[in-house]
Amino acid sequence: MSATVAVLDYGSGNLRSAVRAVERAGASVSLTSDFEECLAADGLLVPGVGAYAACMAGLRAIRGERLIGRRLAGGRPVLGICVGMQILFERGVEHGVETAGCDEWPGVVERLQAPVVPHMGWNTVEAPTGTRLFEGLEDERFYFVHSYAVRDWVLETNGRTRPPLVTWAEHGGDRFVAAVENGPLTATQFHPEKSGDAGAALLRNWVRSL
Template sequence: MSHSTGSVADPLGAAEATTTTVPRVVVLDHGSGNVRSVVRALENAGAQVELTADRERALAADGLVVPGVGAFAATIAQVRGVGGDRIIEQRLAGGLPVLGICVGLQIMFDAGTEHGERSVGLAQWPGEVTALEASVVPHMGWNTVQSPAQSLLFDGITDERFYFVHSYAARQWEMEQIGSLNAPLVTWAEHDGDRFVAAVENAALTATQFHPEKSGEAGSKLLANWLRTLPRPQTDIADHAGAGAGAERDGAASPEEMPA
């Protein structure tokens, strides 16, 4: 199935453009500093992207992306401040896909503890985000991951490296399989001997500790893999030309990114 970024210079012919399916993705605008690169990466992977915290538009999108950089406490406060917690909960209750990135993964757990301060997360998964136990922190740079064989997210990219920037992580996985429901697929990584959760695929909820938007071609392929899992209505590309670029222009200037 072909994808289009929805740009004005789309090489597809007009007739084909009106029948090509393009996934519509909302990046939750809660004040995170890495939204520009996330929007651009999703567009390059084949999505029509909008940066907004509008509840109705976030609920209507094929996919919702929850980015995050910096501290757990600040990010969860920002997400709750724009009603993102309710949007995420409502989407997941309806089986609508959500992708968390970096601290966007961390806040899906019960809680996070940083500098002795414990903050309550969204409790989609049991467990707590804690400091990495490594001689070199933050974990910053390229690293490999160990993904399960059934992973759709890492299809075709199991041997690739991804870009991490963080000092905290979920270092245990505590969620067990419930009845006949499929168990979540957990991908792991290791830094200086400390093993942590690098990604989770749990029905409609997917998240990565690393930054796919900063992971080059491997990150683009991973985002394209996620986009392929989304429900896709037929969309007239011409009607939405340049929508993603406009969303990026509307975003505030990104502050200095800090390790999560």
């Protein structure tokens, strides 16, 4: 029986391409904003494009931040993509406006310090040892389109819990967080659903983990 994945519909993102990509990865997918349905699914995918503040407003309108927190408290997998990754951090700063995020991880989403912004196109990533998400994909390229990112990873576990696996990428000399694997919570700054065979394989890795 295939894993069930709910793609969270909160008015942000090219949802159809995400749905199709996860279906191709072998999951049974529903596009929904229903709290209970999203809570019950094996996996929850949180997409996101556009402005941080707008995404957070849409998310709060359907109690999305509470949904994510509830799932994670029960050890139930969540995957954030692009701005769907950024909103998992403590806060975002865009055009001088600071917006509170879901605060699952400390850190700030800020403008990339590169000569050319947005960062748009294919790029390699530096995946850490022990990654399950990038298994078999260590030398692949993924598709990015963003002007903002987390440029400093600040979470300190001090040996109390297993430290998250953080994948990095670089654009115009500026390093930023490209993906995080943290128990049930996984996120990518790039778009796996637009990343061809490599993105499809990454989504299969995630769906298999459910």
